[in-house]
Structures are given as C-alpha cells and as structure tokens.
Amino acid sequence: xxxxxxxxxxxxxxxxxxxxxxxxxxxxxxxxxxxxxxxxxxxxxxxxxxxxxxxxxxxxxxxxxxxxxxxxxxxxxxxxxxxxxxxxxxxxxxxxxxxxxxxxxxxxxxxxxxxxxxxxxxxxxxxxxxxxxxxxxxxxxxxxxxxxxxxxxxxxxxxxxxxxxxxxxxxxxxxxxxxxxxxxxxxxxxxxxxxxxxxxxxxxxxxxxxxxxxxxxxxxxxxxxxxxxxxxxxxxxxxxxxxxxxxxxxxxxxxxxxxxxxxxxxxxxxxxxxxxxxxxxxxxxxxxxxxxxxxxxxxxxxxxxxxxxxxxxxxxxxxxxxxxxxxxxxxxxxxxxxxxxxxxxxxxxxxxxxxxxxxxxxxxxxxxxxxxxxxxxxxxxxxxxxxxxxxxxxxxxxxxxxxxxxxxxxxxxxxxxxxxxxxxxxxxxxxxxxxxxxxxxxxxxxxxxxxxxxxxxxxxxxx
Ligand code: CFM
Numbered sequence: 001x002x003x004x005x006x007x008x009x010x011x012x013x014x015x016x017x018x019x020x021x022x023x024x025x026x027x028x029x030x031x032x033x034x035x036x037x038x039x040x041x042x043x044x045x046x047x048x049x050x051x052x053x054x055x056x057x058x059x060x061x062x063x064x065x066x067x068x069x070x071x072x073x074x075x076x077x078x079x080x081x082x083x084x085x086x087x088x089x090x091x092x093x094x095x096x097x098x099x100x101x102x103x104x105x106x107x108x109x110x111x112x113x114x115x116x117x118x119x120x121x122x123x124x125x126x127x128x129x130x131x132x133x134x135x136x137x138x139x140x141x142x143x144x145x146x147x148x149x150x151x152x153x154x155x156x157x158x159x160x161x162x163x164x165x166x167x168x169x170x171x172x173x174x175x176x177x178x179x180x181x182x183x184x185x186x187x188x189x190x191x192x193x194x195x196x197x198x199x200x201x202x203x204x205x206x207x208x209x210x211x212x213x214x215x216x217x218x219x220x221x222x223x224x225x226x227x228x229x230x231x232x233x234x235x236x237x238x239x240x241x242x243x244x245x246x247x248x249x250x251x252x253x254x255x256x257x258x259x260x261x262x263x264x265x266x267x268x269x270x271x272x273x274x275x276x277x278x279x280x281x282x283x284x285x286x287x288x289x290x291x292x293x294x295x296x297x298x299x300x301x302x303x304x305x306x307x308x309x310x311x312x313x314x315x316x317x318x319x320x321x322x323x324x325x326x327x328x329x330x331x332x333x334x335x336x337x338x339x340x341x342x343x344x345x346x347x348x349x350x351x352x353x354x355x356x357x358x359x360x361x362x363x364x365x366x367x368x369x370x371x372x373x374x375x376x377x378x379x380x381x382x383x384x385x386x387x388x389x390x391x392x393x394x395x396x397x398x399x400x401x402x403x404x405x406x407x408x409x410x411x412x413x414x415x416x417x418x419x420x421x422x423x424x425x426x427x428x429x430x431x432x433x434x435x436x437x438x439x440x441x442x443x444x445x446x447x448x449x450x451x452x453x454x455x456x457x458x459x460x461x462x463x
Pocket of ligand 1: 053057176335336337338339361423424
C-alpha cells in the first residue's frame with residue numbers, strides 16, 4: 001500500500017516512505033512511515049549513534065558510578081555536560097567522565113593494557129566510587145578488545161568493586177535506539193538479581209524509562225511516596241548502580257519511555273513475573289490517569305485521588321492562565337520518538353494547542369502507530385527528518401513554536417521561530433502537574449519574547 005505522501009519539492013524519492021500525512025477516515029495502521037532503518041547517505045539526519053544511546057541516555061545517568069569511555073577521547077565529548085540529568089548527590093555524573101584516550105598505536109597494538117591501567121587509575125582518583133561502567137566505542141570494538149575480561153581481572157584484584165561493560169559500539173545499529181536495547185538486555189542478564197534492597201513498604205514498583213531530566217524523577221517519586229509506594233529502582237533517573245541491581249524485587253514495573261526501556265520491563269516480566277504497566281508522565285490528564293492506574297493495581301485508589309486533588313488545587317489555576325493564552329497556537333514536535341505520542345494530546349487537551357508536524361529521530365513502527373493514533377488529521381509525520389524537510393514543513397504550515405533540540409532549534413531561531421528544548425527542557429522539570437505548568441510557561445515565554453518584535457523579518461508572516 002503506498003503512503004499518502006506529503007507532496008513537497010524536497011522529499012526525494014528515497015525519503016518518500018518516511019513521510020506521511022494523515023487523512024480523514026483512514027486506517028492509519030496501513031500507512032506507517034518506514035522507521036528504524038538506515039539513514040539515507042547524504043541526509044542530514046539528527047540521529048545519535050548506538051554508543052550514545054547506551055551512555056548518554058541510560059548508563060550515564062547513574063549518580064554513583066564511574067563512567068569510563070574506552071575509545072578515542074572525542075567519544076567522551078558527547079558525554080560531558082551535554083545532558084541535564086541532575087542528582088541529589090551533588091551531580092557527580094554531570095561533572096566527571098573518564099576516557100582511555102585511545103591513540104593510533106593502541107589501534108595497532110591493542111588497548112587492553114591501557115584499559116586496565118585506566119580502570120585502576122579511575123578507582124584511585126574517586127576512592128568513594130566502587131562502581132563503574134565501561135563503554136566500548138567504534139575503535140575499540142573494531143580492534144577486538146575484550147573489556148569484560150579486563151573488568152573481571154580488576155574485580156578479582158581489587159575485591160570491593162563492581163563493573164558493568166556496555167558493549168555497544170557506535171556502529172552497532174542505525175541509531176541510539178540500539179544502544180538502549182543492548183544496555184537493557186545486558187544489564188538484565190548480568191546485574192539484575194545480584195543485590196538485595198531494603199523493602200520498606202507493602203507496595204513496591206520500578207519506575208522505568210525516566211531519566212530525571214531537570215528533576216523529573218524527583219517529581220514522580222514524590223507522588224509515589226505520598227501514595228505509600230516504595231520505588232525500588234528508577235531506571236535510571238537519580239539512581240544508583242546497586243539500585244538497578246535490585247529491580248527483581250518490585251511488584252510492578254511502571255513504564256514511561258517504552259522505547260528506551262520497554263525491553264527491560266519485558267525481561268523482568270519473563271524472568272520474574274513482574275507485570276508491566278505503561279503510563280504517560282507529562283500533562284495533567286495523563287498524569288492523573290497514570291496515578292489512578294498505579295493506585296488501582298495496589299488497591300490504593302483513594303490515595304491516588306488525594307494526590308491528584310492536591311495537585312490540581314495547587315497547579316490547575318496556573319495551567320489555565322497559560323491555556324487561555326496558548327489556545328490555538330500551532331507547534332511541531334521534532335524529538336526522539338516517544339515524546340511525540342506522549343506530548344501531542346497533552347499539549348492539545350491541557351493547553352488547547354495544535355500539533356501540525358511530528359518528526360521522530362529513531363522511533364520504531366510501534367511508536368508511529370501510537371503517534372498517528374493520537375495525532376491529528378493533516379499533521380505531517382516524519383521518520384528521521386532532515387533539515388530540508390523541516391524547512392518544507394515550515395513553508396507549508398504556520399508554526400508558532402517548535403519542540404526540538406538545540407541543533408535544529410538554533411536553525412529555526414534564525415527563521416525567527418522560537419523553540420523549546422524538547423530533550424533537556426528549558427526550565428524543567430516538565431513531568432507531573434507542576435512540570436506541565438513549567439512547560440506551558442516556557443512555551444508562553446518563547447512565543448511572547450520581546451525579541452521577536454525587534455527581530456523584524458518573520459518568515460511565518462511572509463515578511
Ligand atoms: Fe525515551 Fe528519553 Fe525519548 Fe530517549 Fe532521547 Fe531523551 Fe528523546 Mo532526547 S529516553 S526516547 S533517546 S524519552 S535523549 S530522555 S529527549 S531523543 S524522545
């Protein structure tokens with residue numbers, strides 16, 4: 001079945017099956033864009049590499065763990081201070097990253113000796129850290145280094161340390177999505193079940209697929225705490241290495257980002273029989289629904305209602321102030337994948353806005369199923385979008401604001417269109433009730449910034 005295409009000049013034939021416009025009365029499952037396949041050479045993709053998915057998204061968030069990148073020093077750049085996931089222990093993970101600084105001679109003669117020396121040096125430099133993740137990169141994977149053997153050797157030698165090896169080189173898959181997958185499965189197979197947590201409540205969950213972007217995890221944890229629920233492990237926001245080893249002890253897996261962490265939830269179900277409950281953690285309606293679902297699982301409906309009532313009383317008037325002013329504004333969501341389907345209805349129902357285009361860097365077809373089911377007629381859906389296609393969307397649609405990362409964001413700013421950082425946020429957290437008010441405030445401030453009056457030319461008005 002051919003896709004209903006977005007007819008524009010710059011969608012080249014090879015890209016046509018990656019773009020879709022939803023029409024009235026269509027069985028959208030027939031028209032899913034191609035996804036999770038190689039980027040076409042020459043397309044200026046926004047994707048990250050597979051190593052980035054393992055390190056920058058998942059493992060790098062852990063707050064008590066030495067992060068050792070085994071590769072050329074450049075691979076460590078994209079880890080240092082480029083993501084905003086704070087922790088309650090003075091942000092160790094945002095300050096330090098270690099690299100083995102592999103050079104040409106190591107590529108020729110092997111880098112395992114260098115790795116061992118670096119592991120020992122790092123443990124010496126951070127004597128309070130007894131946990132480490134080693135990441136292979138393209139160079140050290142290609143030369144066939146065996147970090148697991150080296151790690152085993154060091155664990156035996158030092159006795160009191162634990163090391164996990166993330167073996168997912170940049171080239172391992174078509175995007176960061178592969179890195180999520182490999183990290184999930186390897187962690188499950190090697191580390192889950194090796195540590196026993198202290199159980200303090202009759203109700204226990206793992207919160208899976210939330211990375212504490214600007215404090216998101218803290219907001220969610222507070223709701224669960226007020227409902228009397230213990231979060232055994234947060235995968236991986238504000239979490240410790242040993243916390244993640246304890247995931248087998250929870251009664252329920254609550255999954256937010258199904259793309260990056262659905263795998264581990266599925267494995268926990270298979271191996272330990274822990275059920276999986278998917279939720280949405282952005283937007284008033286969704287968060288209330290999610291708390292109700294978790295409450296219903298444990299028979300804690302009343303406590304869920306109490307938290308929801310308290311939060312509505314506190315935050316709804318503020319949200320309404322913004323809603324009145326944002327009603328009818330048009331926006332695009334151009335992020336990784338899940339945020340498209342998490343956000344589109346939350347922005348429309350809670351804030352009265354209209355989403356006119358969504359582009360996903362690495363979402364799979366199951367993400368597009370959800371995106372298109374929740375999205376509007378006439379909206380332009382793109383897989384792995386590139387700059388030319390983004391420009392084309394902006395020509396076609398009058399857009400007031402765009403959720404995207406700084407790369408595309410800085411580009412659209414030159415066209416005098418405000419952007420909200422859809423990855424690391426502007427002034428988050430964005431999750432939960434207070435978070436959605438923060439998000440509304442950032443959108444409002446972006447659209448109403450006095451800079452637009454001074455900037456003159458505005459392509460949206462054709463001036
Ligand atoms: Fe999940 Fe994420 Fe996302 Fe993601 Fe990402 Fe991200 Fe994202 Mo940027 S884990 S898939 S790989 S919700 S970093 S915190 S914002 S692209 S939509």
